[in-house]
Amino acid sequence: MYKTLLLATALGLTAASAQAQVDTVRASTLPPAQLAEKLYNSGVAKYNQKSYRAAILDFDKALAAKPDFAKAYYNRATTRYELKDYQPAVQDYDQAIKLDPATFGPYFGRAQAKEALGQSAEAEQDYGKAAELKTDYAPSWYYRGALRFEKGDYQAAKTDFDQAIKADPAYAYAWHDRASAQRQLNNLPAAIQDYTKALSLQPELLPALLNRAATKRRAGDLKGALQDYSDYLSKKQDNALAYTNRGSTRFEQGDYKGAVEDFSKAVALKADYAFAWNNRAAAYLKLEDYAKAEADASKAIGLNAQYAEAYLNRGHAREMLRHPDQACQDWRKAAELGLEVGTTYAANSGCGAE
Template sequence: MLRIYILAISLGFTIGAKAQVDTVRATTLPPAQLAEKMYNSGVTKYNSKSYQAALQDFDKALAARPDFAKAYYNRATTRYELKDYPQAVQDYDAAIRLEPTGYTSYFGRGQAREALGQRTEAEQDYTKATETKADFAPAWYYRGALRFEKGDYQAAKADFDQALKADPNYAYAYHDRASAQRQLGNFAAAIQDYSKALTLQPELLPALLNRAATRRRAGDLKGAIADHNEYLAKKTDNAIAYSNRGSARYEAADYHGAAEDFGKALSLDASYAFAWNNRAAAYLKLEDYKKAAADAGKAIGLNPQYAEAYLNRGHAREMLRDTPGACQDWRKAAELGLEAGSSYAANSGCGSE
């Protein structure tokens, strides 16, 4: 699943009253006014991505007014941007103590805890955010993403449903609900959701790749190849996309096209063992056995435990009249757990040695 983070959703950074322009020294202001002045300055600096300067202003706001919940919240968010997740959690804690109904503080603390690897605690915080504000779509979405990553696809789908109920234009929620549907075997529904995500956000290119994969699993090879074509017309540096289109072309019996795509994948990533082996399979279909043996050998060199590559090299060697080499490869494939290796070795009279 593609996890898409949407941290740019401006939460809580609202300035109450505009700071007045005057020549009064900050140190002469009453504490409440000083706190508001430094808070507004911190917000401005945060919005310009001057996070360290914003942090200093929020420090001053809290020094002047220790019960300033919004300043704790916004300092926490600033610390999150600075990747100081433990301190961010502490500030969210303070904001929640002062304002227990602050749903954005629960959500922000959930994000910080997730960044710390505290997924159970993060899920609890997202849950609290949904309980505090049921129409806050991001909390449903992030909890759904956590549940997806745990493999609880039905619960994840239910959360994405709620996110879309709260925000019917939430492209990422359509995308991730589609991924949950795909895992549940609901291919038609998954394709529909990926399509909706692309309608809302045409540049959400991962949705094209995922829709292509779903169409391929549903047996729509033509549709899968069309999606890959559209993706690769926009982004030409993705080895996996070329490899996946190659696989779809292979299944559609376009072996020349498949070999070409695997080659493009390898031109981008020469360490891509999967593409070496798949091009070997395409060359076998094209009866170019020398190239097939060479490519399978490359895959084995990159991954000595690659059972399928041994199987393919065995086939190529058999056709090159290298029976001992073929038998050796098939036995190795069987040793690595590929039952077909044993069958080919037995049928070819390889024996035990």
């Protein structure tokens, strides 16, 4: 547009005069629409260079020249989002939508900004509008599905992930999150298949490996779960939860020494991990190492004084260490915290009333 205008005004001039005319044109002499476009393009270039503050200045000037420039509002909003200026970004997206309500991008961008502001319901609505306007844009479906998953609406989340996958069959995160929705809906074989697909598309998507392991364990495939946990831990050794879950799987298989090893790695990584301390206590009970079981259960209780299962395990250890009164106290405490089996153990062991 800029070159066409200059060419038109130079008609009838000599070549030298035409060249001189080009050299002396100033940006301020451009018509407002062209000036706005030039400043807008400069802002986009600076955005792509991650010079966000400079890009904002150019978009400001573009809008001063052309106040109804929807794309400038949209791109200034996107730039503000990158700067984490979420509320001003929302305001710019509002203007872009007002000027151009039929374009999906501003709705999607506003949804992202509102989600960052913690306005989940409003974000969900905007993702829906973006998906309505452009049904083949997978992220709109995916992010709305994620919000629905977070609020526990797993069937609606699955439906959105279905649509995301339909729009983009190579969208590994959509396969992963649909698997998680399937898991919550107790569709375990389907969940395992979806986690497997996610891993085939993105082998380094390690959460899929960890979640597939947990799903296999829940489905009773302890061997498959153990393999997945081991594959995960061969690539990432700093996850206490992964060691704890593999330890629990080994415990369920009857490999109590292996379980102790994994729980030990978990507490080495996360010393305040009460769950791992209590699980190791349970493994030591199976190995008949009652002193260590008592110590680990006590550690768990020290970290969480309301941990009913830890009192139960310490009661077992103390019974075997010939400390019946202390065992009775622990079982009663477990029952007081809601673990009724504590009352049963106390009664069966002849614990008298306090």
